Amino acid sequence: AMAQDKPAPFDKPGAVKIALVRYLSTGDFFQAYLSGVEAQAKALGVDLRVLDSRQDAALQADMVDQAIALGVQGIIIQHGLTESMKEAAQRAVDAGIKVVAFDVNVENPKIPQIEQSDRDLARLALEQAIKDNGESWKAGYVYVAGIAPLDRRNETWVDFKKKYAGINEAAMFGTLDNPIANSVANQARSVLSANPDIKVMFAPYDEFAKGVKIAVDEAGFNKDIKIYSADISTSDIAAMREPDSAWAATAATNPAVVGQVSVRALAQLLAGEDPGHNVIVPPTLITQKDLIDKDIKNMEDLSAKLPQFAHADVAMPAWMPNPNAK
Amino acid sequence: MGNDAVFRVDGLRKSFGHIEVLGGVSLDLHAGEVTVLMGANGAGKSTLVKIISGVYERGGGTMSLAGQDFALQDFAPKTPAEAIRAGVVTVHQNINDGVVADLDVATNLTLDRLSGSGAPTLFNPGRVRREAKAVADRMELTIDLKARISDLSLADRQMVAIARAMAHQPKVLILDEPTSSLSSAEADRLFALLDRLREQGVAILYISHRMSDIRRLADRIVSMRDGVISGVFDRKPLDYEGAVNAMLGRKIHLDRIVARNSARPVLTIEGLRIAEGSRPISLTLGDGEVVAITGLVGVGKTALAETLFGVRKPLSGTMVLNGKPYAPGSTGEAIAAGVFLVAKDRGENGIVGDFNIQENISLPFHKRMSRLGVLKRRIERATARRQIQELGIVCRSEKDEMSALSGGNQQKVMVARWMSQAARLFILDEPFQGVDISARRDIAAKLRASANGRATLLFVTELDEALETADRILVMSEQTIVGEHRNADIDLERLLAEVAGGPSQSAA
C-alpha cells in the first residue's frame, strides 16, 4: 500500500514515533520478536525507539515514563510484571498515548493484550503426545515456577494430568541456570538414570527441550523416549530433524509474527481503529514428520512451507502493509 | 625504688601444640626502672610479651598489675585492647604489626585513641593532626604527618609505632627489639625519651640483642633461657658478661678477627650513581674478602644493594663482575650471575608466609634443584636440613611453618637460604636484624670461613656488627662512599665522624 492510502497519522512517513519497552531481550525468541517489530515498523514508516530494561522490572516501569518524556505517540510493552507495569501503563494512557501490551496483563481495558496463547501452545503439544503415545504413559516434566508463560503452560499440563489419569508424572525438574540447555541436560540425565522407564518428556520451552534431547542422546534412550515442547528456532529444527531424534513435536507461534502483530495492533489504535481487547496469535503445531516430509531446514523454510506460521491474519486491516510481502 | 613491683608474672607457662615454650616464668617490673630481658633466639621473650599484652592466652601461672592504690591486682587481659586500657602498652617485635600501611602518619600516631572506647565518635582530621603533632613532637619526629606509612622506611615506621606507645603515659611499657632497624641517632632519641619515662615512674621492659642498648639503658637484667629465667642481675655495676652467659648457658668467646687482604677482584664498580645529584661510587671487592658498608639509615645502603642485585638501575656508571661487564636487568639475571642478596626487612622482602622452612630455603634455587622443571624434593629437603644444622635454626623440623619460628630464627632462615648455594658476590643487607649475640657471631664466623671463592658485601647500620665481621669497612653518606678503613687499628673517631656527616665535616 502506498503511504497516501493509509489513514492518518500514517499518511506522512516518519511522523509517528513509537517505543518498544522490553523486559526480556536475551535469546532467540526475543531477538526474532524484535526483528518482527522492526520489520512492521519499517513497513509502516514509523520511528521506533527500543528501551531495554534487561529483566529489571522496576526499570521497565521507569522506561515507560521515559518514553512518555520522549514524546512518543504509541508504546508497546513487551513482557514484564503486572504489578510493576499496571500504573506505568495507566500513566501512559493518561498522557494520551496509545499502548498495547504483549504477554503481560496490565489490567487496563484501554490496552489491547497481544498474546501467543500459552495454553494453546501447551495443548497442541500435549494433544500430539496423546495421539502418538496413547493415554497412559510415564512422563518427565520440565518446569520452573514463577515465569509467567511457563506458569500458564503449566496450567494446561495440570489440566491434562487431571483429564488423563494414565499420565504418570515420574519426575519434575528444571532450572534457568545459564546456559539453560546445558544445565537442564545435566538434570535430565539424572532423572533418566533414576527413571529409565520414562516414555514422554514434556518440556514446554525449547531451551528445556534442547537440554532434554542432549541428555536422552547421551543416555542412548533416543528411540525409547519422545519429547514434546513449545517454541521453535532454526537450531531446534535441526535437532528435530536428526535421524532417530527423540524430539517429536513442538507447538509454536512465530515470534517475528507476534512482533508484527504488536505493531499492527498499535497502529490500528493510532489510526482510531479497534483491534479488540485480546489479540491472539494462533500457534502452529510442528511435528518431526512435517519437517522431514516437507524438507524444512530453517525458519525461512518453515515460513515458506507452513504459511500459517509465516503470517497471521491478525490485526490486518486492508491498509496495513504486510512486511513479508516482497 | 626497686622493691615495690608494679607488675609481676608468676609461674607463667605457654605451649604451642605439645611444645612448651614458657616453662614457668616469674618476673617483677618496678616503677621507674628499665628491666632488660635477654635471651637467645627462640628463648620465648616475644611469647612472654604477647601473653602480657593480651595477644596470646597463657597456659598457666598468674599476672598482676598495681592498681590505683599501688596494690597488685590480678591482671589477665583477653585482648590487646584490655591490656592497653589497663596501662600496659607494647611495641611488638614485628614492626609491620605496629603500623597500618595504607593510612597516613597522623592517623597511625593516634590509632589507639581512635580505637579506644572513650574517644569522640567523630573523626576530625584537623584535631587528629593536632594530636598527632603533639605525639610526634615529644618524640622529636620530623616525618610529614600526611605521608602514607607505606611510603616510609622501616625505621620511620618503627619510630611511629614507638611514638604512639609512648604517648599513652603507660604504667608498664614493653619494647620488643625496638632498635633492630633504627640508626644510632634515632636510637639515641629513643633512649632519651626512655630516660624521661623512667623518671616519671614508668616500669619498662626492654628486649634487645644489642649490647650497646643494654649498657646504655639497663637498671636490671633478666636472662632467659629455654623458656625459664636463668639469671637476674641487679647489683651495680651490672654484670653484663654474667647475663650473657646466663642467657646462653655457656661462656661466649671473643676472637678478634684478623683482617685479610685480597688480590683477585670479583667486582669492580666505576662511577656508579644511585641517586639524583649524588656523587659517584667506585669500589673494588676481592675474592675471599668480607667488606662491610656502614652508615646511617637512609643514606642509600639498600639502594646500592638493590642496584647490585638488579632490582633498580644505576643512573650512571659501570660494574664489572668476574672480569665481564655486569648490568643485571632483573634479580633472576643477578642470581644467574652468582650475585645473591639477603634483603633486609625479612617480613616484607624475604619470608614467603605460606611456605615452610624447607620451601623458603630452596626458593631462589628451584632451577638448580629440578630436572625438566620437576622439583627434586629429596635434594630440597637435604639442603634444608643441612642449613638448619649449619646455622643452628631452632625448630622442630624443616617442615615447620615460618610463623612458628621466633624472629631471630626467621632471620636465620633468610641467611640460610642464600648460603645454601655458592655465590660469586654475596650481599647481605642488615642480616643481623633480631639475631642474638651468639648466633650473630656464629653467622659472622661462617661468613668468614666460607668467604673464599666469592666477595662478601655487608650492609649494616650497627658499627659493632661491621667490626665483628669485616676485613674492610666502608662508610656511606648521602648515597656515596665517604670513607674506607681496614679492620685493624681503626681510627674510630674518624669513622664515626664520617658516619655522622661525611668527610667534609670531619675534616673541619
Next chain:
Amino acid sequence: MSSGWIEMAAARDLAIRYGFIVLLFGLIAYFAIAAGGFVSPQSAVFIFQSVAITGVLALGVTATLVVGGFDLSIGSVATSAMMAAAYVMVVLEQNAVVAVTACLAIGVIVGLINGWLIVYMRVPDLLATLGMMFLLVGLQRIPTEGRSIATGMTMPDGSVANGTFSAAFLALGRHRFDFFIPNLIPVSVVVLLVLAVLIWFFLEYTRFGRMMYAVGSNERAAELAGAPVKAYKIWAYVISGVFASIGGILLAARLGRGDIASGNNLLLDAVAAALIGYAVLGAAKPNAFGTAVGAVFVGVLLQGLTMMNAPYYTQDFIKGVVLVVALVFTFALSGRGKR
C-alpha cells in the same frame, strides 16, 4: 627541566584525581548533544532512580571492601528481602511496618552469620558469602515452592493468598517528592542519597570508619592497637546485609510483588559500581563517594546508550570497555593500585 617535571607530575596528579569525574562529565556532554532529551531534570532523576537499588547494594558492599572483605551474598539478600516482604504482606497479611522489619531482620541476621563465619569460623570471605548466596537463593523459594508471590496466588497447599501490598509499602517504591517540579524525586532516590551521605560520613569522619580502614589495611596492627577487630568486621557484614535488604525493600515496593526472576544482575552491577569507585578521585581504595559516583556513572552510560538506540548487547560491551579504559587510566597513572 626540574620545573617541567614538577608540572608534569602535577598534571598527572590532576589527571588521576579528576580523570574519572571529567570522563563522567564528558559522557554527559556527549549524550546531551547526541541524544535528544538527555538533559532534563526528569532524565537526571531517571538515571538516579535506575541505579538506586544497585547503588544501595554497592554502598553496603563498600563497607565489606573497606575491612578487606567481600560480600557475594548481597544480591541474594536483596531478593530474599523482596520475597520476605511479599510473603509477609500477601500470605501473612501483615502491614508495611512488619514487612519492612522482617526485611531488615533478614539483612541483620545474614550479616551476622556472614560475619560470624568469616571472623570466628575463619572461613575466607569469598567462600562464606558464596555459600550464603546459594543458600539464600534456594531458601527464598522454599515457602512458595518457587512461585512468585502476588495477591491471589495459589499456595502449595492449595489455599489462595489474599493479602495485598499495603499502600504505605508501595509508596516506598512509587511516591515522588516535589522538588521545584511537582512529583519529581522518587523515594528510592532519596533513600540512595541519604544512605550514600550516611555511609560516606561514617567511613570518612567517624572513628569507627577510620578504624574499619585500618582493619582492612592491617588487621593485626589494628588489633594490637587495641581495636576490637572482630566486632568491626562483623559490623561491616551487618552493614552490607542491611543495605542489601533495604535494596530488597525498594525492589519489592517498585515491583509490587515477590518476583523470583528479578534481581539477577544486582550483585554484579553493585560490585561493578563499588569497584569503579576505586578509580574516583584517585582513591585506589574502596570509598563511599566513589561508589556512589560509580553507580551514577553506569546509570548515565546505560541511559545514554539506550537513548541512542544501542542494542542491549552493545551496552554490555561499551560498559566493559569504558570500565577497563577508565581503570587503566587511573591505576596505571597513579602507580598505586593493589587491593
Next chain:
Amino acid sequence: MSSGWIEMAAARDLAIRYGFIVLLFGLIAYFAIAAGGFVSPQSAVFIFQSVAITGVLALGVTATLVVGGFDLSIGSVATSAMMAAAYVMVVLEQNAVVAVTACLAIGVIVGLINGWLIVYMRVPDLLATLGMMFLLVGLQRIPTEGRSIATGMTMPDGSVANGTFSAAFLALGRHRFDFFIPNLIPVSVVVLLVLAVLIWFFLEYTRFGRMMYAVGSNERAAELAGAPVKAYKIWAYVISGVFASIGGILLAARLGRGDIASGNNLLLDAVAAALIGYAVLGAAKPNAFGTAVGAVFVGVLLQGLTMMNAPYYTQDFIKGVVLVVALVFTFALSGRGKR
C-alpha cells in the same frame, strides 16, 4: 593427660585432612541407598560429565587464585569461545581444527589482556576481570546481533549461514571411549581428567608451580628470589583463559550450536568448586586436587538430589548449606584460613 592431648590433636588433624573426603563418600553412600540407580559405572561417568565444563573452568581459575589473583571473566570467556566455535563453523564454514584454534586463541588473548591489565596497568584483579566479563558478554553477541548460531540461521544482513558443526568437533562433546564397558567415557570427562592431572602436577611438582604459590604468598619476596613475577602472573591468567576456552569448546560440542548465554552460572559454579577445594585435605589454600574434588562434590550432590526429585531451589539451598557446613568444619578446626 599429655597423651590424651596428643590423641585429640591427631584426631583433629585427621578430621581436617579427611573430613571433606569422608563427607563426599558419606554423601555417595547416602544417595546409593536413597536413590535407585545412583551407583553404576554409567552414573559415575555421568557425574563426571555433568561437572566436566565447570570443572575445567574451576581448574583454570585455581591458577589465578594460586598467584593471589582472581578471574571473574572465565564464564564469559567460555561462552565467547562457544559462540566463536559456532561462528567459525556455521558462518565461516571452516573445519573443526580452525574452530578449536579460534577458541584457544580467544582464551590466550583474553588471558594476556587480563594479565597485562593487572600486572602492567596495576588494575586490581577483580576489577580488570569484571570489566573483561562485561566486555565479552557484549562482544560475543555483536557478530550475530544477539542471535544464537545454528545451521540455517539468518544473519543480520539477511543471508543464510549454511555451514554445519563438523562431525569431528561434535565428537568432542559426544564421542565415548570404551573402558571395560563399551562406549563408556565421554571425551569431556577425559579432557577434565587430563587437565586436572596436568595442572595438579604443574602446581605441585614443578618449579613453575611452586613459584606461582610463592608469588601468591609474597610477591616481593618471590621477586627478590629471582622470579619473573610479572610473567608468572600473566601466565596464570593465560592458563585461566585457555582453560575457560576449552570449557567453551566442550560446551559448544555438547550443545551443537552457539547459544546466547551469559555464563554467569558457569562462573559461580566454577568458583564454588575452586573454593571448596580449599577445604579438601585441609589445604586451606587453592589447589588443583581440591578443585577437582570440589567439582565432583557439587556434581554428586546435584545428581543425587535430582534423582531424588528434589526441586531445583532445594538444590541451591542444600548446596549452600553443605558448602557452609563443610567449610566451617575445615577452617574452624584448622585454625588457618585467610586467603
